[in-house]
Amino acid sequence: MKIVKIGGSVITDKGKYRTPREEVMESISKLLGEYPGRMALVHGAGSFGHEKALEFGLDVPGSISGKAAEISVVINDVMSLNSMFSEHLIRNGFRGVSIPPHAIYGSNGLDLSPVTYLLNYSFSPILFGDIIMKDGKYRIISGDELCKALAEKIRPDEVIMVTDVDGIYTSDPKEFSNARLLKKVKASELSLEGKGKDATGSMMGKVENIKTMLPFTNRVKVINGNYPDRLRKALLDEDVIGTVVF
Numbered sequence: 001m002k003i004v005k006i007g008g009s010v011i012t013d014k015g016k017y018r019t020p021r022e023e024v025m026e027s028i029s030k031l032l033g034e035y036p037g038r039m040a041l042v043h044g045a046g047s048f049g050h051e052k053a054l055e056f057g058l059d060v061p062g063s064i065s066g067k068a069a070e071i072s073v074v075i076n077d078v079m080s081l082n083s084m085f086s087e088h089l090i091r092n093g094f095r096g097v098s099i100p101p102h103a104i105y106g107s108n109g110l111d112l113s114p115v116t117y118l119l120n121y122s123f124s125p126i127l128f129g130d131i132i133m134k135d136g137k138y139r140i141i142s143g144d145e146l147c148k149a150l151a152e153k154i155r156p157d158e159v160i161m162v163t164d165v166d167g168i169y170t171s172d173p174k175e176f177s178n179a180r181l182l183k184k185v186k187a188s189e190l191s192l193e194g195k196g197k198d199a200t201g202s203m204m205g206k207v208e209n210i211k212t213m214l215p216f217t218n219r220v221k222v223i224n225g226n227y228p229d230r231l232r233k234a235l236l237d238e239d240v241i242g243t244v245v246f
């Protein structure tokens with residue numbers, strides 16, 4: 001059993017509001033459609049989530065009162081992305097069924113029983129970065145945080161996180177030319193400075209979530225989704241360029 005998270009940075013153009021990257025969705029969908037093993041799939045929000053979340057100030061959790069219209073806009077946008085990506089996946093033979101996180105979140109937190117239910121029928125549940133509500137308050141739940149919750153529930157062999165850089169570096173490779181790719185690293189030795197630019201902390205948020213997943217899985221791989229062959233190799237447990245956290 002694997003958990004695969006496709007970052008919003010991969011399936012959308014993160015700088016341009018509501019801009020999908022359909023060709024990448026298609027190539028990733030082909031690979032996932034061919035994969036015979038059991039899997040739970042998660043995707044990020046990219047430009048269907050972060051731009052408006054930051055513009056509306058929803059990156060800071062708060063009271064629903066006065067923010068309902070904005071929350072509805074963002075939830076509708078991430079559901080649109082989910083629907084676009086699902087089209088590609090299902091056309092390519094992926095037996096996926098979407099579970100919107102806001103619809104399974106209640107007073108007891110996330111109810112992941114629909115996930116195990118679908119897995120038992122050989123479907124792959126598809127979850128995504130979303131906004132959840134409880135006790136009159138909202139907060140963003142990232143795809144990375146959902147991976148942790150899923151890992152705790154379904155205990156996968158590994159979690160594969162697909163993003164738009166080759167893995168976890170010593171610093172942001174888009175800003176620092178001397179950034180070094182970490183190939184294999186113990187969770188306890190992993191720490192990144194800073195806050196991250198998007199609504200859920202970018203790679204810093206990912207690293208914090210990865211640390212919380214390790215008690216429930218053997219390893220977490222971080223790979224670049226702009227090279228679909230790397231995802232194919234990662235799914236087949238072959239050596240691949242990227243970071244393995246254990």
Ligand code: ADP
Nearest residue numbers: 007008009163164168169170171172174202203
């Ligand atoms: P995704 O949308 O795939 O979940 P994020 O945008 O949240 O990914 O995080 C990936 C981004 O984090 C990269 O595009 C990169 O610019 C940035 N980043 C910041 N620090 C690092 C680092 N130390 N290693 C790798 N990427 C980093």
Ligand code: IPE
Nearest residue numbers: 008044045046049129142143
């Ligand atoms: C963010 O989800 C959800 C919202 C902004 C509503 P993620 O944090 O998983 O999205 P990506 O992968 O970074 O784009």
